[in-house]
Amino acid sequence: xxxxxxxxxxxxxxxxxxxxxxxxxxxxxxxxxxxxxxxxxxxxxxxxxxxxxxxxxxxxxxxxxxxxxxxxxxxxxxxxxxxxxxxxxxxxxxxxxxxxxxxxxxxxxxxxxxxxxxxxxxxxxxxxxxxxxxxxxxxxxxxxxxxxxxxxxxxxxxxxxxxxxxxxxxxxxxxxxxxxxx
Numbered sequence: 001x002x003x004x005x006x007x008x009x010x011x012x013x014x015x016x017x018x019x020x021x022x023x024x025x026x027x028x029x030x031x032x033x034x035x036x037x038x039x040x041x042x043x044x045x046x047x048x049x050x051x052x053x054x055x056x057x058x059x060x061x062x063x064x065x066x067x068x069x070x071x072x073x074x075x076x077x078x079x080x081x082x083x084x085x086x087x088x089x090x091x092x093x094x095x096x097x098x099x100x101x102x103x104x105x106x107x108x109x110x111x112x113x114x115x116x117x118x119x120x121x122x123x124x125x126x127x128x129x130x131x132x133x134x135x136x137x138x139x140x141x142x143x144x145x146x147x148x149x150x151x152x153x154x155x156x157x158x159x160x161x162x163x164x165x166x167x168x169x170x171x172x173x174x175x176x177x178x179x180x181x182x
């Protein structure tokens with residue numbers, strides 16, 4: 001395993017990214033989530049009741065963490081409670097072709113569970129957008145190569161498949177963080 005990692009080619013990202021895929025809005029309304037999982041694409045509307053306070057325990061519940069490889073991609077958000085329900089099941093995110101996940105305030109709160117962004121990435125998520133993102137979760141996303149932003153104007157640009165400047169995801173990051181993202 002270590003030899004494989006040492007021999008892997010490391011390249012820098014280009015100055016722009018193009019993300020092609022669907023947007024998953026993690027909402028308070030379980031039916032809105034189910035509709036998206038069945039193939040409906042929601043237009044971004046600030047009145048959508050986005051789910052706040054999503055913990056890493058909801059992204060990857062403890063029982064999911066027995067897996068430590070790509071199998072995690074079958075389970076992101078299976079612990080997410082919305083309106084008293086858990087509307088996301090095994091393989092739903094992966095099978096939905098989602099590239100972006102959107103939520104409200106305090107995304108990634110709680111434990112610093114590194115399996116959470118790994119599960120999201122293995123399911124196809126390449127960017128997370130939220131009103132604010134907890135520091136450790138954001139760092140774990142960046143270390144896995146998932147882009148994170150609080151800029152909701154990116155949603156429609158991603159949906160249209162536009163080329164986005166990497167700077168849109170870097171913002172006021174420090175030098176080390178810039179190097180990791182870029």
